Each structure stands twice: as C-alpha cells, then as structure tokens.
Amino acid sequence: MKARIKFRKYGCMKFIGHLDVMRFFQKAMRRADIPIAFTGGFSPHMIMSFANPLGVGVTSDGEYFDIELVEEIDMKAAVERMNQVMVEGIDVVNMVPISDDKKQTGMSIVAAADYLSTVKYNGFPEGWQDKAKDFMNQPEIHIVKKTKKSEKEVDIKPMIYKFEVRGDSVYMQVATGSVENLKPELVMQALGQFLGLDNESLSFAHHRLEVYANVGSDEEKQFVSLDQVS
Amino acid sequence: MRKLALSDEILMKVDKPARYIGNEVNSVMKNKDEVDIRFAFVFPDVYEIGMSHLGIQILYDMLNRREDIWCERVYSPWTDLDKIMREEQIPLFALESQDPIKDFDFIGITIQYEMCYTNILQVLDLAQVPLFAKDRTEEHPIVIGGGPCTYNPEPLADFFDIFYIGEGETVYFELMDRYKEWKASGKTKKEFLEMAAGIPGLYVPAFYDVTYHEDGTIASFEPNNEHAKKVIEKQMVLDMTNTYYPEKPVVPFIKATQDRVVLEIQRGCIRGCRFCQAGMLYRPTREKDVEVLKDYAYKMLKSTGHEEISLSSLSSSDYSELEELVTFLIEEFKDKAINISLPSLRIDAFSLDVMSKVQDIRKSSLTFAPEAGSQRLRNVINKGLTEEMILEGAGQAFEGGWTRVKLYFMLGLPTETEEDMKAIAHLADKIARRYYEIPKDQRNGKCQIVASSSFFIPKPFTPFQWATMLNKEDYIERAKIVNHEMKAQLNHKSLKYNWHEADITVLEGVFARGDRNTGKVLLEAYRLGALYDSWGEHFNNEIWMQAFENTGVDIAFYNLRQRDLEEILPWDFINIGVSKKFLQREWQNALDEKVTPNCRAKCAGCGAAIYGGGVCIEGKN
Numbered sequence: 003m004k005a006r007i008k009f010r011k012y013g014c015m016k017f018i019g020h021l022d023v024m025r026f027f028q029k030a031m032r033r034a035d036i037p038i039a040f041t042g043g044f045s046p047h048m049i050m051s052f053a054n055p056l057g058v059g060v061t062s063d064g065e066y067f068d069i070e071l072v073e074e075i076d077m078k079a080a081v082e083r084m085n086q087v088m089v090e091g092i093d094v095v096n097m098v099p100i101s102d103d104k105k106q107t108g109m110s111i112v113a114a115a116d117y118l119s120t121v122k123y124n125g126f127p128e129g130w131q132d133k134a135k136d137f138m139n140q141p142e143i144h145i146v147k148k149t150k151k152s153e154k155e156v157d158i159k160p161m162i163y164k165f166e167v168r169g170d171s172v173y174m175q176v177a178t179g180s181v182e183n184l185k186p187e188l189v190m191q192a193l194g195q196f197l198g199l200d201n202e203s204l205s206f207a208h209h210r211l212e213v214y215a216n217v218g219s220d221e222e223k224q225f226v227s228l229d230q231v232s
Numbered sequence: 233m234r235k236l237a238l239s240d241e242i243l244m245k246v247d248k249p250a251r252y253i254g255n256e257v258n259s260v261m262k263n264k265d266e267v268d269i270r271f272a273f274v275f276p277d278v279y280e281i282g283m284s285h286l287g288i289q290i291l292y293d294m295l296n297r298r299e300d301i302w303c304e305r306v307y308s309p310w311t312d313l314d315k316i317m318r319e320e321q322i323p324l325f326a327l328e329s330q331d332p333i334k335d336f337d338f339i340g341i342t343i344q345y346e347m348c349y350t351n352i353l354q355v356l357d358l359a360q361v362p363l364f365a366k367d368r369t370e371e372h373p374i375v376i377g378g379g380p381c382t383y384n385p386e387p388l389a390d391f392f393d394i395f396y397i398g399e400g401e402t403v404y405f406e407l408m409d410r411y412k413e414w415k416a417s418g419k420t421k422k423e424f425l426e427m428a429a430g431i432p433g434l435y436v437p438a439f440y441d442v443t444y445h446e447d448g449t450i451a452s453f454e455p456n457n458e459h460a461k462k463v464i465e466k467q468m469v470l471d472m473t474n475t476y477y478p479e480k481p482v483v484p485f486i487k488a489t490q491d492r493v494v495l496e497i498q499r500g501c502i503r504g505c506r507f508c509q510a511g512m513l514y515r516p517t518r519e520k521d522v523e524v525l526k527d528y529a530y531k532m533l534k535s536t537g538h539e540e541i542s543l544s545s546l547s548s549s550d551y552s553e554l555e556e557l558v559t560f561l562i563e564e565f566k567d568k569a570i571n572i573s574l575p576s577l578r579i580d581a582f583s584l585d586v587m588s589k590v591q592d593i594r595k596s597s598l599t600f601a602p603e604a605g606s607q608r609l610r611n612v613i614n615k616g617l618t619e620e621m622i623l624e625g626a627g628q629a630f631e632g633g634w635t636r637v638k639l640y641f642m643l644g645l646p647t648e649t650e651e652d653m654k655a656i657a658h659l660a661d662k663i664a665r666r667y668y669e670i671p672k673d674q675r676n677g678k679c680q681i682v683a684s685s686s687f688f689i690p691k692p693f694t695p696f697q698w699a700t701m702l703n704k705e706d707y708i709e710r711a712k713i714v715n716h717e718m719k720a721q722l723n724h725k726s727l728k729y730n731w732h733e734a735d736i737t738v739l740e741g742v743f744a745r746g747d748r749n750t751g752k753v754l755l756e757a758y759r760l761g762a763l764y765d766s767w768g769e770h771f772n773n774e775i776w777m778q779a780f781e782n783t784g785v786d787i788a789f790y791n792l793r794q795r796d797l798e799e800i801l802p803w804d805f806i807n808i809g810v811s812k813k814f815l816q817r818e819w820q821n822a823l824d825e826k827v828t829p830n831c832r833a834k835c836a837g838c839g840a841a842i843y844g845g846g847v848c849i850e851g852k853n
C-alpha cells in the first residue's frame with residue numbers, strides 16, 4: 003500500500019538542500035521502523051518520491067513525500083514514531099493512505115503552492131502595502147527569467163493565482179510542478195520592480211504554506227492540498 | 233530555537249551551509265549553565281572528512297556521558313567561510329551551542345596527518361586565541377592535542393599546552409577532574425599544567441628544554457620542571473570489549489566520507505610490517521568480543537538509520553571471530569537492505585565467498601597491497617604476502633567472475649633497486665596472464681589491473697625511523713621507471729599505473745620526523761597562505777618552499793640524512809612499549825632481508841608485552 007507523509011521544515015533546517023532531506027528521511031524511516039518497500043537488485047532503494055523540491059533557504063509548513071509500505075500500519079502511531087527520531091526543524095504533520103495508482107503520486111500531481119514572502123531589514127519603503135495592492139491590476143507582469151542557458155522575458159501573471167498583502171508580508175498562490183512552475187522569488191522580484199526598487203539590495207524570507215493538486219480541469223482549476231487528495 | 237553563529241546571508245552564500253549548523257541526529261545538546269567543563273573537539277579538516285572519523289565519535293560520546301562536561305564539535309571552515317570570518321571578525325564557534333570556542337575550557341585537537349598542520353593554526357587563529365602556548369593565559373582555553381601524529385608532537389610543540397600520548401579512552405576523565413579542582417582553586421595556568429604533567433601519558437612541551445649539536449642533531453632533551461617526567465608512557469585500553477563505544481553516533485545531513493555504521497573489531501595489528509607506524513603504535517593487538525560487536529551492530533544501525541555497516545581494523549582477516557561476525561551480519565541485515573562493507577580482507581576462499589554475497593562482482597574490484605614488487609623487497613619490509621598467494625587469490629577470483637584488480641605499492645623503500653621497481657610491472661603482468669589463462673569463452677572480456685604507488689615516508693617508532701628519503705626528482709624518476717616497464721609488458725593494454733605527487737611526500741617526511749625547529753616553517757607557511765594542504769586544489773608547494781627558505785630550515789637535514797642509531801630522536805622521550813632495541817633489531821633484519829614472524833606465529837619480543845594484554849597473553853591464561 004502507499005502512503006503520503008506531510009512534514010514541516012523550519013529553523014536551521016532550511017539550509018539542508020533537497021537531496022539531503024531525502025537522505026535524512028531515508029535514514030529516519032529506518033530509525034522509526036517504518037516497513038517501507040525497496041526496489042530489488044544489489045543496491046536496493048527505498049520506494050519514496052518527493053513532491054516539488056524546496057529551495058535552500060526556504061521554510062515550509064507543507065512538504066510531502068510518498069512511500070510504499072510492505073504491510074498495513076497504524077499511521078497515527080507511525081507519525082509518533084517518526085517524530086521521536088526527527089531533529090529540531092523537521093516535524094511530521096500527518097501520514098495518510100493514498101491510491102496505488104501511479105499517476106497519483108509524487109511530483110506529477112503537484113499544481114500549485116501557497117507562499118508567504120517577507121522582505122528582510124525593512125527593504126520596502128513605508129506604506130508599500132497600499133501600492134502593492136495594484137500589483138495584480140497590471141494587464142501583464144513581465145520579468146526576465148534566467149535559466150542556465152538563456153534569459154527570456156515571460157509574463158508571470160497567469161501563473162499567479164492569488165496575491166494578497168498580509169501585514170509585512172505577501173501571500174501568494176502560484177503555479178508549481180512539472181508543467182508550470184513559478185518561484186516566489188520571481189514574484190517578489192517583480193513586485194520590487196513594480197515598486198521601483200533596486201532588486202539587488204532586497205532580500206526575502208520565503209515560507210511555503212501548502213502544496214496542492216488540481217482535482218478540477220485545466221480550465222477550471224480546483225486545488226486540494228496533497229493530504230486531502232483521496 | 234538555537235541561534236546560529238552565522239547570519240542567513242552568510243549561510244546562503246557559502247558552499248554546503250550544513251557544515252556549520254550542527255543539529256544532526258544524535259548530536260548532544262546540553263544546558264551550558266549546568267555543565268562545569270566546556271570542551272571543543274576539533275578535527276582540523278573540512279566537516280565531511282572530520283565527521284567520518286571514528287576516534288572523534290568515540291571521545292565525543294565518552295566525554296558527553298558525564299553530566300558535568302559538554303563536548304562539542306568543531307571542523308575547519310572551508311576556504312569560502314574562512315575568508316568571510318576573517319573579514320567580519322567572526323570567532324570560530326562550536327556546532328552544537330554555536331558559541332565561540334575561545335570561551336571554552338578546552339580546545340582538543342585531533343591530529344591525524346601531517347598535512348593538516350596548517351589547519352590547526354587556522355582553527356586557533358579563527359577562534360581568536362593566540363597561536364603560541366606561551367602567549368595564552370588563564371583567560372584562554374587549554375589547547376590539547378591527541379591522535380597518531382602526537383607520537384612525534386615536536387613540530388607542533390610551541391602551539392599546544394598539552395599533548396595526550398595514546399588512546400583517548402584512558403586518562404581524559406582524570407584530567408577533567410584535575411581541571412575542575414584547579415578552576416575552583418584560582419591557581420595559575422602553570423600550576424594546572426604541572427598537575428596535568430603528573431597524569432600518565434600527558435606531555436607538556438613547555439616543561440622540556442632541547443639543546444642541539446652543531447650539526448643540528450639533538451644534544452639533550454631534559455625536563456625543566458620538577459613535575460615533568462623524563463619519559464611519557466603511551467596510554468592504552470587493555471579491555472577493548474568493555475570500553476567506551478558510541479551506540480548513537482552523530483549522523484550528518486550531508487554525505488560524509490564515511491556515511492555508515494563503523495564497527496571497530498580490534499585495535500592493532502599482529503603483522504609487523506616494518507614501514508607501518510600504526511602496526512607498532514597500537515601494539516599489542518586487542519580484539520573485541522564478537523557478541524558485543526553483534527549487539528553494537530543492532531543498536532548503531534537502529535539509532536542512526538544508516539544503510540551500510542563497515543568493519544574497521546588494520547587487518548580484518550586477522551580477527552579471530554571474523555567468520556562468525558560476517559556470517560551474522562549477512563544473515564541479520566542483508567534482507568533489510570543494509571550494505572555490508574568489508575575493507576582490508578585478505579583474498580582467499582572465505583573472503584571471496586563473502587564478497588560475492590555482499591557486492592556485485594561485476595562492479596567491484598579485488599584489492600591487494602603487496603607494497604613492494606619483488607619478494608626480496610617484501611622481505612625487507614616484512615610484508616608476508618607472496619607472489620604465489622597473490623596469483624592464487626587472483627586466480628580464484630577470476631574464476632569466480634571478477635575482472636578488476638587493484639594493487640598498492642610503495643616506491644622509495646629502503647634498499648630499493650631498479651629491479652625491485654620493475655618487479656611491480658612484472659607482478660601486474662603475471663596477474664593479467666593468470667586471467668588470460670582462463671579459456672576465452674569462460675571469461676568476461678578483458679581484465680583490468682590497476683597498480684598505484686605512493687612514496688614511502690619513514691615514520692617514528694618504526695624499524696625504518698632511521699631510513700633516508702629521496703629528492704622529489706628521484707621519486708618521480710622511480711615512478712617513471714615503473715611506468716616505462718609497465719608499457720613493455722605483454723598485457724600492457726590491461727595494465728594501468730598511477731603514482732602520487734612527490735611534493736607532499738617531501739613535506740610529510742619533514743614533519744613526520746621533524747624537531748621543534750620545523751614549527752617555524754609551519755607558522756611561516758601558514759602566514760604565507762598555506763591551508764588545506766591535503767587538498768590537491770589548495771596545496772601550493774611554492775609557498776612551502778618559500779617558508780623553508782625564509783626560516784632557513786633545510787629539508788635535506790630531515791629527509792636525506794642517514795640517522796645514526798645512537799642519535800637522540802625528537803620522539804625518544806615517548807615510550808610506546810615497543811622498545812628501541814627491538815626497532816634496531818628489526819632495522820638490521822630488514823637490511824639482512826630477514827622475515828620476522830607475526831605475533832601469533834611467534835612472539836618477537838618487541839616489548840609491548842609489558843602492557844600485559846591483547847595478543848601477548850592470548851591463550852596464555
């Protein structure tokens with residue numbers, strides 16, 4: 003059977019990169035005696051797949067990975083066992099059974115994520131919140147997206163599903179996953195531009211709140227958090 | 233939540249920030265207000281290397297068992313952070329508490345290889361404590377060194393308050409107790425060091441004066457303080473079964489060199505190879521009980537979640553319960569997808585059988601360490617591996633499906649001739665020939681024989697401690713002779729030969745047998761920018777040559793001079809049990825090409841029996 007595990011990542015653990023978080027959980031599964039399934043062969047691997055990787059420096063309340071179990075287990079007890087072998091900065095939130103259908107696991111179903119981004123050291127001028135409310139009233143939001151090979155200008159507005167000023171921070175829901183992917187850094191950069199600021203001097207703290215699957219259609223999206231997908 | 237010593241901005245800027253945040257599984261957190269002694273345990277190399285070291289895990293666990301001590305870890309900041317810390321005046325901190333180590337009671341530095349010496353200075357420098365012991369006061373931590381290089385601590389004598397000579401498990405607690413008494417008494421640092429000098433195995437370099445003859449050799453080495461002993465006795469754990477060993481080793485977040493559970497099955501080696509320092513230092517060989525090891529295997533795998541377990545010892549095949557232990561590990565853990573790695577096994581029917589069970593034959597290679605190409609030279613170094621044994625083992629392995637062989641050699645061994653060098657190529661070729669004796673339809677294509685050579689460095693407390701080394705150019709010349717001969721072999725297409733750089737060999741040679749004068753070179757090289765010298769990309773030989781020139785220290789004096797058997801050697805004040813007489817006898821046996829049997833076959837009376845333990849008393853009570 004398959005299960006999905008949700009965890010939080012905060013504090014100094016934000017400096018642990020995606021691959022090392024995977025290694026961490028592989029060892030944690032053993033410490034917590036989770037009866038996880040392995041691939042065959044001379045060097046067997048745990049059957050484990052992570053949803054959208056989180057960038058180094060970003061904290062999160064909604065990280066997910068799926069595992070395959072060799073036997074049915076009491077998931078509540080398993081969560082407790084896992085939390086006994088975690089470190090400060092990683093908490094297991096829940097564990098839910100998921101469909102055995104391959105299409106329903108891991109990376110492939112991720113469609114959107116919520117973030118809270120905060121500018122550090124008062125990088126935004128007094129009263130920026132008022133001006134920021136007009137950010138989404140622009141017909142298009144252009145930004146230069148840099149990849150290893152090229153630089154191209156893209157309109158990111160269609161990938162921003164929600165945008166809201168919350169106190170000193172910006173809440174946003176953006177396209178995430180293997181089809182379309184927008185990082186909060188880019189949105190904040192666009193906002194900085196919109197506010198007429200020098201982006202080089204700005205630095206943000208990004209926090210992921212939740213990751214969603216789309217259970218609706220491409221036209222009419224309906225987002226459900228990954229632990230609610232049945 | 234813990235506050236980190238480095239800001240987010242710095243941590244986002246440097247490579248692998250996980251090196252500096254601590255918080256790993258099984259790392260030990262304590263309340264600093266509830267402990268009496270704060271101990272910073274330093275491994276002067278980058279995190280991934282230091283975290284792989286067994287000794288630090290043993291002592292970290294041991295010291296933290298005491299409620300009044302908090303032992304924390306420190307590694308060398310990598311060059312990127314090193315630069316930032318200097319620019320921004322950030323004091324070096326311990327991983328657990330993130331507090332500056334200059335406020336600690338002890339800075340304990342493990343000294344594993346000569347090429348980390350500049351990193352020791354870096355650690356003290358970044359910690360913002362004076363480099364010289366004489367400049368440190370009651371306000372500063374006590375700087376204590378331990379590990380294999382302290383068997384000749386003299387090049388580092390000016391920088392350390394105390395050296396701990398021997399295995400760490402024995403007198404650390406006594407030192408800690410004395411320290412607490414001293415701290416409460418308000419006495420001077422000198423009085424503390426006098427107290428420390430009274431503890432067996434502890435060497436306080438400031439309490440000794442060295443005078444030199446005109447030719448630079450040592451004229452006298454005498455205590456200048458009545459508390460200092462004339463001879464320092466090596467400390468050793470006699471009962472390896474009932475001693476400290478971590479059930480919960482720290483598990484790094486980033487991949488360390490050793491990303492596995494390590495079971496130390498024995499300490500020491502019965503073989504007596506004449507070039508091998510560890511083989512002499514850790515005499516007598518002491519084994520751990522197999523039942524206790526099985527228990528540790530369970531507990532350590534459970535507490536770490538590691539997916540691999542490895543055995544550690546100088547020569548695993550000599551462990552008397554090896555078969556039982558290995559069978560147990562395979563039966564218990566193979567199904568749980570735990571890899572079992574078995575380094576330093578002699579190739580024979582048993583080990584081949586085991587290896588075929590635990591690894592993919594097609595991907596793995598066989599390893600032999602003949603160390604010398606000819607039987608004559610193998611007799612000189614007392615390496616009991618014969619050509620017959622190698623061909624026999626390789627033959628069995630080839631028939632079992634292996635196709636790759638690795639061979640390790642040393643060049644520049646005492647008495648080495650051109651014939652001996654060429655014999656390396658001949659031996660490699662014979663192994664290849666053995667492979668091609670197998671009918672074509674029964675073998676897996678070509679075989680690959682990779683021979684590697686390092687250059688021999690004479691080490692203190694070995695029968696070769698009097699031997700001369702060579703010039704850099706002569707080393708390279710020898711490697712070229714081997715390389716040329718390799719190309720002339722029948723199966724040259726199946727042979728490969730690699731050799732090490734010779735620059736580092738020369739420096740290691742100087743510091744391995746150096747006296748107090750070599751400390752000047754070290755400091756000068758550090759000032760000129762030498763750091764991470766064991767890392768090819770950072771090692772800069774020109775800096776070192778400049779440092780020798782600036783300090784007027786002559787490499788030839790240390791490396792190219794034939795030492796007289798009567799000469800006072802810088803490390804003569806240490807007694808490791810193995811007697812100087814025995815080493816002299818073995819040096820003569822080497823020159824006579826005479827083999828000395830191993831400890832189990834026939835005791836050679838090396839002197840280590842005075843400890844009254846291990847192999848010396850095996851079967852005798």
Ligand code: SF4
Nearest residue numbers: 831835836838841848
């Ligand atoms: S005294 Fe004999 S048995 Fe003991 S270590 Fe020395 S040679 Fe080996």
